[in-house]
Amino acid sequence: AEISVVGLQASGKTSFVNVIGSGQWSEDVVPTVAFNYRKVRKGAVTLKIWDVAGQPKFRSMWERYCNGVDAVVFVVDSVDQDKFDTARFELHQLLSQPSLKGVPLLVLGNKNDLPNHASVKDLIRELELGKIQGRPVSCYSCSMKSQHNLDIVLRWLAERGH
Ligand SMILES: Nc1nc2c(ncn2[C@@H]2O[C@H](COP(=O)(O)OP(=O)(O)OP(=O)(O)O)[C@@H](O)[C@H]2O)c(=O)[nH]1
Numbered sequence: 001a002e003i004s005v006v007g008l009q010a011s012g013k014t015s016f017v018n019v020i021g022s023g024q025w026s027e028d029v030v031p032t033v034a035f036n037y038r039k040v041r042k043g044a045v046t047l048k049i050w051d052v053a054g055q056p057k058f059r060s061m062w063e064r065y066c067n068g069v070d071a072v073v074f075v076v077d078s079v080d081q082d083k084f085d086t087a088r089f090e091l092h093q094l095l096s097q098p099s100l101k102g103v104p105l106l107v108l109g110n111k112n113d114l115p116n117h118a119s120v121k122d123l124i125r126e127l128e129l130g131k132i133q134g135r136p137v138s139c140y141s142c143s144m145k146s147q148h149n150l151d152i153v154l155r156w157l158a159e160r161g162h
């Protein structure tokens with residue numbers, strides 16, 4: 001399956017790709033410039049992953065990297081509640097692109113190893129996930145640091161096929 005990983009800067013997209021790619025958690029990751037491409041084998045499935053940069057100047061590129069993928073993964077820092085409005089805006093903006101019609105969406109509320117993280121229920125409300133129509137949508141709370149819930153995330157991705 002081919003997937004694209006998007007979301008605001010410092011939400012943990014590159015950490016996600018590093019952890020599922022090599023099992024390596026590291027505190028020291030540099031902000032992504034433009035994008036990274038990585039192929040990850042997980043048992044019988046090969047994931048082709050576009051890890052796209054989240055800083056404002058790169059967000060206009062998200063659509064290009066999401067075009068034609070089997071799933072979009074949108075990563076949110078579930079502790080950084082001040083950024084939920086921006087995350088919601090960028091997510092709905094992206095999903096409104098005609099090229100992304102029907103593409104399955106996985107929202108990850110990352111950093112749940114930290115205190116006061118938003119729950120899945122909070123994220124569904126804050127990001128208005130209930131308003132999304134015409135595509136499968138899932139939302140999980142997880143942590144790249146503790147690897148909590150990464151098993152169900154990988155299962156979800158494996159089900160996107162190929
Ligand atoms: N506590 C904690 N920190 C995390 C977790 N995931 C990522 N981080 C930290 O969050 C910071 C940003 O992580 P990145 O993976 O670089 O974030 P990004 O979304 O790729 O950022 P851009 O490439 O700039 O868009 C780093 O300091 C990570 O160590 C997590 O699950 N828990």
Ligand SMILES: [Mg+2]
Nearest residue numbers: 013014031032
């Ligand atoms: Mg990155």
